Amino acid sequence: MDKITRVGVDLAKNVMQLHAVDCTEHVVVRRAIARERFVSWFANLEPCLVAMEACSAAHYWARKLRALGHDVRLIPPQFAAPYRKGGARVKNDAVDAEAICEAASRPHMRFVPIKTPAQQSVLVLHRMRTGFIEERTALVNRLRGLLAEFGVFLPQGIHQLRKHFVDRVEDGSNELAAPAREALMHGLAQWQALDDEIAWLDTQIARHVSDDPQAQRCMKVCGVGRLTASAAVATVIDARQFKNGRQMAAWIGLVPKQNSSGGKPRLGRITRQGNDYLRSLLYQGARSAIQAAHRHDDRLSRWIVQLQARIGYHKTLVAVANKHARILWAVLAKGEHFDPAYVCARAAAKASG
Template sequence: MDTIARIGVDLAKNVIQIHAVDAADRVVTRRAIARNRLLSWFANLNPCLVAMEACSAAHYWARKLRALGHEVRLIPPQFVAPYRKGGARVKNDARDAEAICEAAGRPNMRFVPVKSPTQQSVLVLHRMRTGYVEERTALINRLRGLLAEFGLFFPQRINQLHKYFVDSVEDASNELAGPAREALMRAWEKWHALDEEIAWFDRKIAEHANQDIEAKRCMEMCGIGPLTASATVATLVDAHQFRNGRQLAAWIGIVPKQNSSGGRQRLGRITKQGNDYLRTLLVLGARSAIAAAARRDDRLSRWILQLQARIGYQKTLVAIANKHARILWAILVKGEKFDPSHAPARPRPTAGA
C-alpha cells in the first residue's frame, strides 16, 4: 500500500466507509470497515490526517484516533456537501467519504474542535434537561387541549394551570367522567415527576457552573446565569478558534442574514444557522437584562434602555443576545472580568487626517 497522507471517514453505526489518498491526492484505497475493526485498521497505519464529519460519535472516534498518533479534524456537514460528486441527488457512503477527504484538503476549510469527555458529560446534563422540558411542555399542551373539550379553559401561563388544575378536575359540576378524571390526575403526577427531574438537572448544572472558573467569570454578566454559563463553557472547546466576538455571534446564529451584491449591503433577519441551544439561552438571558436595566446605572444598562426606546422590545432582545455573545468571547479569550461600564478604546486619528 502506498503511503497514505489523508483519509476521509464516513461514520455509521456498524459499517464505516474509508477513502484514503496519498500526498499527490491519488486514491490509495476505498473500503468499508466494520465498526469493531476500525481502530485496529488505523493502528497499523503511519500517522496521517484523518477527517470526519462532526456528527454522532465523531468526538469519541477523534479522541481514539488521536491516541493512536493521527491528526484528526472534524468538519461541519454543511461544508462537506458541496464536495460530493453528484450533489444531493447522488448520495452514498463512498461518495460521502470521498467528499470528506476532499474537503479536508482545502487550505481555508473550517474545523470543529474535539470535545473532551468532561465537556461532553456536562452537555449530557443540558440535553437531558432540554428533553424533560420539552416533554413537560408537550404534556401541559396536551392537558390544555383535553380540558378545553369539556369547557375548562385556563390562562396561558403555566403557573395558572398548575394552580387551578386539581380543583378544576375534581369539580363535580363539569362534564368530566370518572375514568377521564383518573387519567388527568395520573398526568398531574407525571407533571410533578418531570418538575423534580428538571430541578435535579438544574442543581447539577449549577454545581458545574459554580466550580468552573471560566463559567464563574461568565456569570458576572447581568443576564448570564448558571445554565447559560455552563452551556457556553462546555460547548466552546476553545474560544480562540473565533477571531473576534462577531464570529462567535455568527456561529450561534444571531447576526443578520446577508443578501449583498454589487457593493450594496442587504441585511435581513438573523440567520438562526448556528447553535440553537446557546441562541435560545442568550435570548432568554436578554429578557432578564432588559428587566434589570431600569434598576442599574452602568453604561451597558443605559445602552439597553436607549436601544429599546429606539427599536422596540423584540429587536432589542436579539441585539442584547448578540452583545452578550461578543462579551462572552472577550471574557473567555482575554481572561478578564466583566465590566458593565467598559468603554472600548477608539483609535486616535493620524496626523494630517
C-alpha cells in the same frame, strides 16, 4: 500500497466508509469497514490526517483515533457538502467520504474542536433538561386540551394550571367520568415526576458552574445565569478558535444574513445558524437585561435603554444577545472579567478626538 496521508471517514452506526489518498492525491483505499474493526484498522496505519463530519459519536471516535497518534479533524457537514460529486441530488456513503477527504485538504477549511468527555458530560445535563422540558410542555398542553373537551377551561400559564388542576378534575359538577379523572391524575403524577427530574438537573448544572472558574466569570455578565454560563463553557470549547467576538456571534447565529454584491451591502434576517440552544439562552438573558437596564446607570445599561427607544424592543433583543456573545468571547478567550463601564481603545480614541 502507497503511503496514506489523508483519510476521509463517513461515520455511521454500524458500517464506516473510508476514502484514503496519498501525497499525490491518488486514491489508495476506498472501502467500507465494520464498526468493530474501525479502530484496529487505524491502529495498523501510520499516523496521518483523518477527517470526519461533526456528527453523532464523532467526538468519541476522534478521541480514540487521536490516542493512536492520528491528526483528527472534524468538519461541519455544511462545509463538506459542496465538495460532494453530483451535488445534493447524488448522495451515498462513498461519495460522502470522498467529499470529506477533499474538504479536509482545503487550506482555509474550518474545523470543530474535539470535546473532552467532561465537556460532553455537561452537555448531557443540558440536553436531558431540554428534553424533559419539551415533554412537560407537551403533557401540559395535552392535559389542558383534554379538560377543554369537557368544558373545563383553565387560565393560561403552567403555574395557573398547576394551581387549579386538581380542584377542576375533582369537581363533581363537570362531565368528567371516573376513568377520565383517574387518567388525568396519572398525567399529573407524570408532570410532577418531570418537575423533579428538571430540578435535579438544575442542581447538577449549578454544581458545575460553582466548580468552573470560567463559568463563574461568565455569570458576572448581566443577563447570563447558570444555564447560559454552563452551556457556553461546555459548547464553546476554545473561544480562541474565533478571531474576535464578531466571529463567535456569527457562529452562534446572531448576525444578519448577507446577500451583498457589487459593493452594495444587503442585510436580511438573522441567520439562526450555529447552536440553537445557546442562542435561545442568550435571547432569554437579553430579555432580563433589557428589563433591568432602566434600573442601572452603567454604560452598557444606558446603551440598551437608548437603543430600545430608537429601534424598538425586538431588534434591541437581538442586538443585546449579540453583545452578550461578544462579551462572553472576551471572557472566555482572554480571561477578562466583565466590566459594564468598559470602553474599547478605538471608541475611546474616537471620542477624545
